[in-house]
Amino acid sequence: MRMTAIALTAILAATSVDARIRPVKKPSVPASIEATLPGPVSEYGPGPKDFATGIHNCGQGCADEAALVLDRLQPRWVRVGVANNVYGTVEEMRMDPMMLELQQRGIKVMYTINGTDAERVDPAVTMERLRKTMAAYPQVEYIQLLNEPVNMNDMDPVSYVRDIIKPGRALIDAENTERAKSNLPPIKLVSTGFYGLDRGVEQTRAALAAGMGRYIDILGVHLYAENSVDNAKRYRDMASSLPIFVTEYGENSFANHEQWYFEVGAQIEKAIGGPTFTDRRGVTHEQPLLWYVLAGDREFRLVDYWREEDGTLKHKYTSPLGDKLEIRPR
Numbered sequence: 001m002r003m004t005a006i007a008l009t010a011i012l013a014a015t016s017v018d019a020r021i022r023p024v025k026k027p028s029v030p031a032s033i034e035a036t037l038p039g040p041v042s043e044y045g046p047g048p049k050d051f052a053t054g055i056h057n058c059g060q061g062c063a064d065e066a067a068l069v070l071d072r073l074q075p076r077w078v079r080v081g082v083a084n085n086v087y088g089t090v091e092e093m094r095m096d097p098m099m100l101e102l103q104q105r106g107i108k109v110m111y112t113i114n115g116t117d118a119e120r121v122d123p124a125v126t127m128e129r130l131r132k133t134m135a136a137y138p139q140v141e142y143i144q145l146l147n148e149p150v151n152m153n154d155m156d157p158v159s160y161v162r163d164i165i166k167p168g169r170a171l172i173d174a175e176n177t178e179r180a181k182s183n184l185p186p187i188k189l190v191s192t193g194f195y196g197l198d199r200g201v202e203q204t205r206a207a208l209a210a211g212m213g214r215y216i217d218i219l220g221v222h223l224y225a226e227n228s229v230d231n232a233k234r235y236r237d238m239a240s241s242l243p244i245f246v247t248e249y250g251e252n253s254f255a256n257h258e259q260w261y262f263e264v265g266a267q268i269e270k271a272i273g274g275p276t277f278t279d280r281r282g283v284t285h286e287q288p289l290l291w292y293v294l295a296g297d298r299e300f301r302l303v304d305y306w307r308e309e310d311g312t313l314k315h316k317y318t319s320p321l322g323d324k325l326e327i328r329p330r
Helices: 003-014 061-075 090-094 096-103 123-136 149-153 156-180 196-209 228-239 256-273 318-325
Strands: 054-056 079-083 108-113 142-145 188-190 219-223 244-249 276-278 284-286 289-293 303-305 313-317
Touching: 003 123, 054 061, 054 096, 061 096, 061 303, 061 313, 061 318, 079 096, 079 228, 090 123, 090 303, 096 108, 108 123, 108 244, 123 142, 123 156, 142 156, 142 244, 142 256, 149 156, 156 196, 196 228, 219 228, 228 244, 228 256, 244 256, 256 318, 313 318
Parallel strands: 054 079, 054 289, 079 108, 108 142, 142 188, 219 244, 244 289
Antiparallel strands: 276 284, 303 313
16 A cells, blocks of 8 residues: 555544644634734735745744744745755654644645755655655645756756656545545645746746646746736636646845735736636636745845844844734734
């Protein structure tokens, strides 16, 4: 039998779903009041429907840092970009502090599975990481396979479909058969975002021509630079009936964060068909826009962290966007 099926069956036999998944924190204010709270305000417009962001996961340190601002920014979605040192045994992964932090808050997670540190991707390693991820995190419903494989790993779009997407689909389908027996929602396969500029559009087109659309549930894309809105329209055309996740977007300049998020972000959201998309079967899907990263990556980041001499962890927003995104109770 597959390792994933054994692991998931063992978990389900030992505990209930409620016991296995940590309870969600209650909102800081009642829902009736929360609905009337002022949202982010900007001269550039209302921005995308929901705030969503990527987080570079590197273990306990990342979780401690992110916990400081997750409650304040209240992202609806988080893309977990996983460092290679986070992959361990299923038991070790299950206790990953970042995943527990997100789970406790009830934040929707898209988990991006890396290839390897080497220049070339090892498909066998990627499939093993997929198996471990599905076994360790039954609460995760969205999995993305690789990040910009042409740019990062010199893997061409046709090889990506043949060696990563197609076998990944087979593993996910087998896992979903097991999940259905326990009334767990199916895992949805998100394609990689190939690149944030024009060549990413062409790489995505090549992957779809190689049959990628037959295997994925959601088209993942990256959008950067001035022509992002036009490229978002191109992605909507080529996606056909597939929903789109903008799994990276942003601006590498603190001074431009606010305009990029509120003005360009809203235009991108409109260009891909809105915050939700109804496919040809009549099923409605969310279409989140995930800001590239919360912390730690040049001038894309929204927040900095540091420790005082007494060990206290502090933070500050690196651009006006952090303050704009905070939801403050009255």
